[in-house]
Amino acid sequence: MRESSPAAPHDAFEAEAPALPRPAPRKTGRKLRPPAPRPAPVAVPVEPEHDEPEFVRRGRLLEKASRTRRIVMAIGSAILVLALLIQAMTTFRNTLAAQFPPLKPVLTATCAVFGCRVELPAQIDALAIETGELETVSGDTYLMTTSLHNQGRLTQAWPSIELALTDADNKTVLRRVFAPAEYLPKDVAPAKGFAARSEQPVRLYFELSQVKASGYRIAVFYP
The missing domain is CATH 1.20.5 (Single alpha-helices involved in coiled-coils or other helix-helix interfaces)
Structure with a gap:
């Protein structure tokens, strides 16, 4: 009778099991993004210390x-x-x-x-008028003849002439003002002005009734 050999341990009959391969990673539809880079640290400038003197x-x-x-x-x-x-x-x-x-x-x-206008100079000190002569033309009509002078070196605007009639006490009984257009001849344009160093004869006609005058005063002025 064949003698059977003693039973060996269970591990002796088992071959070493081979290592099983790891399962491959499952592919998905999304792509993996690399992590966003971290911002570089901002360098804060360090102000130098003020070491200058106070003064x-x-x-x-x-x-x-x-x-x-x-x-x-x-x-x-x-x-x-x-x-x-x-x-x-x-x-x-x-x-x-x-x-x-x-x-x-x-x-x-x-x-x-x-808001101003450029006009001819009006320097009254440069003008002078002669005393003139007052005479009766006829009835109540009188004529005053005189001469106007521009003694300045610039062309001046024509002035107005004031004629004041006075009584025996030298009080004014009548005053009349003549504008340039009233005493200038027709051939003299007032807009051109009174030429420098020149003279202009003036003849003033006016009527005087119910007033008796013993004298007169005449002057020039700018209104």
């Missing part, structure tokens, strides 16, 4: 304030000079236009802005 800093600030003040004063001075120039142009516009004719367009443009 140096004060001097620098005072110099800056003084420079600003000089700029403001320069601008203010320029504005003031411009304002004075405009005032002079508008105040003496007539004299400037007569003395410097090339300036007349500039003065006219300036007056268009500031």
Whole structure:
């Protein structure tokens, strides 16, 4: 009888089991995105410490304030000079236009802005009128003959003439004003002005009734 060998342990009959392969990762429809990069750290500049002396800093600030003040004063001075120039142009516009004719367009443009007009000069001190002579023409009609003088060096606007009749006590009993168009000859245009260093004969006709005059006064003026 064949003798059977003793039973071996269970592990002796089992071969070493081979390692099973790992399952492959499942593919999905989404693509994997790489992680977003982190922002680089911002470098904060470190201000250097102010190690300048206090009096140096004060001097620098005072110099800056003084420079600003000089700029403001320069601008203010320029504005003031411009304002004075405009005032002079508008105040003496007539004299400037007569003395410097090339300036007349500039003065006219300036007056268009500031609401003035360029006209002939009206310098009453440059004018003079002779005493003249008063005579009776006929009845109540009288004639006053005199002469008007422009003693200045500029063409002047024609003035108005005032004739005042007086009584025996030298009191005014009648006053009459003659405009340039009333006493100038027809061939003299008032708009052209009274030429410099010239003379203009004047003849004034008027009627006088119910008033008796012993004397008269005559003068020129600008209304």
